[in-house]
Amino acid sequence: AQKVTQAQTEISVVEKEDVTLDCVYETRDTTYYLFWYKQPPSGELVFLIRRNSFDEQNEISGRYSWNFQKSTSSFNFTITASQVVDSAVYFCALSEEGTNAGKSTFGDGTTLTVKP
Amino acid sequence: DAGITQSPRHKVTETGTPVTLRCHQTENHRYMYWYRQDPGHGLRLIHYSYGVKDTDKGEVSDGYSVSRSKTEDFLLTLESATSSQTSVYFCAIGTSGNLAYNEQFFGPGTRLTVL
Numbered sequence: 377a378q379k380v381t382q383a384q385t386e387i388s389v390v391e392k393e394d395v396t397l398d399c400v401y402e403t404r405d406t407t408y409y410l411f412w413y414k415q416p417p418s419g420e421l422v423f424l425i426r427r428n429s430f431d432e433q434n435e436i437s438g439r440y441s442w443n444f445q446k447s448t449s450s451f452n453f454t455i456t457a458s459q460v461v462d463s464a465v466y467f468c469a470l471s472e473e474g475t476n477a478g479k480s481t482f483g484d485g486t487t488l489t490v491k492p
Numbered sequence: 493d494a495g496i497t498q499s500p501r502h503k504v505t506e507t508g509t510p511v512t513l514r515c516h517q518t519e520n521h522r523y524m525y526w527y528r529q530d531p532g533h534g535l536r537l538i539h540y541s542y543g544v545k546d547t548d549k550g551e552v553s554d555g556y557s558v559s560r561s562k563t564e565d566f567l568l569t570l571e572s573a574t575s576s577q578t579s580v581y582f583c584a585i586g587t588s589g590n591l592a593y594n595e596q597f598f599g600p601g602t603r604l605t606v607l
Binding site for chain 1: 523525527532533534535536537540542548550551580582584590591592593594595596597598600601
């Protein structure tokens with residue numbers, strides 16, 4: 377069965393600090409997809425990134441970067457020079473091919489608070 | 493803007509009453525999902541649809557049914573609401589052609605309170 381663990385329930389940093397949000401997943405499939413979503417205090421859910429299991433290249437988008445390591449089953453998310461607007465709940469999610477296709481599993485989320 | 497609306501946005505109901513939540517999309521995407529969000533549980537999949545009249549159960553489907561008679565509408569029904577179904581319900585659409593590969597775009601959510 378697929379599983380996503382976000383062990384950090386809450387993180388608090390001061391503006392301009394770097395912060396890494398951890399995501400560890402479990403799956404038996406060889407083909408799967410990993411996602412990050414953001415939920416700001418306003419409540420909407422926003423898609424950030426998708427990674428497939430065959431692409432371990434790290435990705436950078438502005439102040440955001442993602443580190444995918446199959447060897448440790450992790451897909452960590454780093455925010456560089458954090459800003460108050462980064463305050464949100466961040467969810468990691470996993471989707472498998474095969475019989476479970478469509479049944480995405482989300483982690484419980486990490487609440488990030490960035491203080492000015 | 494993925495063109496997803498949910499109605500109602502807020503609802504208070506009593507235990508034992510039926511409740512239907514509606515998700516509407518304007519872009520004719522094939523895949524639609526219903527999730528519930530509860531404190532400490534993240535998002536949990538209730539049901540999803542991969543086409544008109546094609547649906548499947550998710551992780552927490554007990555007590556819920558769905559219907560999709562048109563591409564644009566995905567209805568979630570609580571046949572007899574219970575207090576444990578008090579939650580925020582999110583609808584999502586999948587915009588790519590692969591069920592597993594889909595990034596999902598979410599509606600604004602419906603806050604349901606069952607007294």
